[in-house]
Amino acid sequence: MADSESLDATSVQEQQEDPLADLTDEQLQNLVLECRSQNFVLDNETSMFEKFLKRVEPNMMLTPSAAPTPSVSVQDTRIMRKRSKSKGGGVDKHLKLTAEQKCDIAQREIEELREEIEKLKEDSEKVLDTYRAIMEEADMRFAEIKKAYYEFERDIVKGASNPRTGKVVSEKVSRYFEDKLRQRDTLIEKLRLKNSTLKVQKKKLQLQLKQKEEMGEVLHEVDFQQLKIENSQYLEKIDERNQDLLRLKLMAGNTLQVLNTYKKKLHTLTMESDRLKSEISSRNDLLYRIDAETEQVEVERATAEKLNRKLRQQLDDYKVPEVVEYVREKADLYELNKTVKSWERKVEIAEMALNTHRKTWYQLKLASQQHNPWGMETVN
Template identity: 25%
Template sequence: MLQTHHRSSISQHSRSVSQFMNEADELSDAELVKQVNDIKQQIRVLALENEIFEKTIMRLDPTLMHGIQQALEFAAKMQSGSSLNINSFVKSTSKLGMESVTSPSRMLTSPSKVSARRVDSSAKFSGTVTIGTGPRINVLERSELVSVEMEILINTLERARYKAAKQHALLKAQLEEIDLREVEIKKACEMFEKEVIIDGWDKIAQRIPAEIWIRFMTEWVKIIDAQIGKLRLRTSTLNTQYSKLKGQIRVKAELSESLRPVDFDKLKIENNECAEIIDTKIVQLAELKKMTGDANLNLTIHKKLMMEQNSYLTNVLKTIKLKQKQTKELDKERDVIRVQADSLAQRLDDVKKVRLAYEVPDVMDYVNIKSEVTDLKNSIKVLENRVHIQQIALASLNRKLTLMLMS
């Protein structure tokens, strides 16, 4: 019977494919593209549903997954149109199909938690079974499967986050410890090189004495012991603080669990007292705001007066600076005038001296000197004429010489 149903399903699939091809021939390009996109979206949704369904089956009963791979291979062969061995596939999957038909509620019922909602959904689920087609899952059951898988994934993610945070803190602490060890080792190496190798070298014996090495190691061990003591004290202090905080948290948890109505009444009374105090403080705050407003008004008035005084003071300072500048310029002019007056006074004295020492010469001497000057001027003119004549003669001789050389 199952074989006949599988054959009928295969024939229905082939008919649906041929019908889809005929409809695709009648569709336009835009409609065909839209239909292809819709089919792709449906394929993605079905793939996601199959993944969730597979995870649910593997979580509840992994034995139900036997034969699924053969079913997938059979579907691939059926789509490729190759020859099918239906009898072998039916024999390998009949057991799985009967189990899934007879017990569909196993896929929706958790072994650790069973709810009435899932029982109802499993009843609905079992009611949708038809011969040859297998069970179908409605929307409510799908949403329930998705919510369960999401809860499982969220819990797994939270556990992974907690574990990762813990591992991160551990690795960070280890890195800090390694850094501290590296710093301490470097300090110890530098100290050893300075105090033992460099300062402890004996130039006479050409070696490092053992006493220096022993003394260095003793001091270094003392320093390390002191640091270890400090670290132990700090660790004990931190442990004590941790214990106190843990105890406080435990006490608070116990108090929160052992609350009584009297405690709420007490809190209500305390809240009323606090409300009265707040009202009083609000009244005082209003009075202080009023006083602050008056003070701000007085402050604004005095600020305005102070600004006027500052502007007047600024003008006075500018005037003083201008007068000082003018005074400096007048001082410079006074010095210049004083120098000029001194030079003019000196010239006046010289003129007075020349005037006092001047004597009027004799008239005949003046006439003789004048005649001599006239004779000299005439002699100069005669000599200039001679020079001019000589230059003309020289020029003519040069021309003749040039002509002779050219000929």
Template identity: 30%
Template sequence: MSGLIHTNVRSSIMSQNSRSISGFGGPELDILTDAELVKLVNDLKEQINILGIENEILEKTIMRLEPSLMHGVYQAFEYATKMSSNTSLQVGSFIKNQASKFGLIDTFISPSRMLTSPSRVSTKRVDSAPKLGGTVVFGSGPRINVLERAELVSVEMDVLVANLNKIRNKGAKQHALLKAQLEEIGMRVSDIEKANKMFHQEVLVEGWDKIAQRIPAEIWIRFMTEWVKISDSQIGKLRLRTSTLNTQYSKLKGQIKVKAELSESLRPVDFEKLKIENSQCLKLIDHKLQQLGELKKMTGDANLNLTIHKKAMMEQNSYLAKVQSTIKNKEDQTVELDNERDLIQIQADILAQRLNEIRKVRMKYQVPNVMDYVKVKWVVTDLKHAIKMLDNRKHIQQIALTSINRKLQTMSTIAAKSDIAAKSETSYKKE
């Protein structure tokens, strides 16, 4: 219910309403054109919306500052409604319909009557108007200007923003709590599923005895024992983690409490002291930054020297690697040369032995006489001629032997045939 209105807009709205109501069905409404009437209705709607917002702000302000004042407002509203219905039935019904439609009933209630009892509304006005934030809301005092309205609106906006922040923080905490609960439920579900799979695999599948057609009790007891051990270990870990978190929570809570107490006990002197300490810290930071710059310069020079020495070291390492590879090649060549030297030494020993033998043979060898050589050569020639003659004679004798053998073979063949013929004749004769 919007039960309060501003005094500065009351007179204009009342004059317009009285003009429209008093001229209901009269000559003034007949004088207005359709466009003017539509414009008047639109203006009234806009003013009603504005007044509704202002009434809502004022009502919230009163409820926030002094809620007991709203009791008199409600009574004044009821009394004004009864009085308006008794004065004129037609006008009252029209006002009631329009008020129920556009919230216009509040515009016909005098602010001086809102905080009075129903018995004193017709006789007195309230002269002393209560002030809300330095502004007068009703009575014969000064009206509320635009700045005071803006002040009320800003105060209500600050209150709404503060409430909204509280609700937002509460919603964030609730959201975090629900998220944590969902994570906990997810962990429980995963643990239950894992336990179910383990139970199904170890007890129902692997523990099934095909011969007895049942699950032995030992498997079930062993599974439960192992599961209890695993659960105890997990519970111990969770208890340790919970105790750690509780310790951290109590520590953080104590720090927050100390900070809150310090914030309550702070004075301007503390801020001045803090400002002096901050200035000293800034000077120290500048000094440290200067030292840091110098250290960076020194570090840059050191890095440059390090790079130069590193480059020289890399060159030395490359030269050392080349020297080491050369030494290794020379060693390999030395081993090969040693092997070749051994082989050459063996061959030299063999050749030296042969040379010694040749020398021995040469020392023992004597050159014969020429005539003796000629005689020996003549004897050798005669022997060769004799050997050749003997070979020819042997060849001739072999030919003669071959012909004699052929003749003997022929003769033996003929004799064999004659013997066979004689044997056949004798056997024929006997028969």
């Protein structure tokens, strides 16, 4: 009974001391997310620090603490939680790393990672070089085998067979293999000489390198760091130049687009200009013809005006005759018309008589020709 009362009292006291009791669900969720992000950062820092300790001093690694046994009572765990809350701040103050220490550890880890990456790159390059050399050797061996197969097929299978029996001559086969062995020995000798020459060159280079190391001309770590810094500066400059080049390329592209637009406009305007030129030339021709016609019309107008003036002058100078004279002239005209008609009638009668006389003459001529069949002419 006393235990239950003590537990209730402790639970009430904890509820009074717990600051999370008054928070809403959304605030608790935000608090949980924030704690998770902080825990993620702390986990990364802890793992980095463990790697650093393993690399620097492996003996200083602490063994993980044992988990609480299930025999511990609930009240004891609550009491330990309260103590940890009361003492946690002091422990964290003593055990937390400073920002400089964290930066130093992170910098060392970055350098280690870079060294590992460089080492992996070197190892991978060596492996790739080995594979390339193996592939080249395999290609060379395949080419040699193919060439040897072709030569054996040409010289032995086809060239060394007896045409009568169809069998291969053994002397040619043995001579062929002796030649191949001799060529192989010659190649081995050449490679041996080349190997010895390369060994001599290697010794010379090692001697030169040793002399440079003794004279202090060999690059050290500081020089490499300086070269890395200069390389990074040059890379930054190259990036700036690339950005400038990209910007200039964009400007050139825009300029090219504007140039193409103006070229299209120029082409359109040139075509319009050609059309206008042809139209102007046609209009000029039309104007020239109109001018010529105008000159001709002016000449005709001057002639017409001159004739008009002459006719007007004649009209002004004309005098109408008397009526009696007009009647007399009209009567004379009537008499003359009657005379003309009578003469025309007489002419018609004379023409009819002439036609009659011609017919009679033609008949007489035919009759005379019938009486003189030999074509002799009669004396009229």
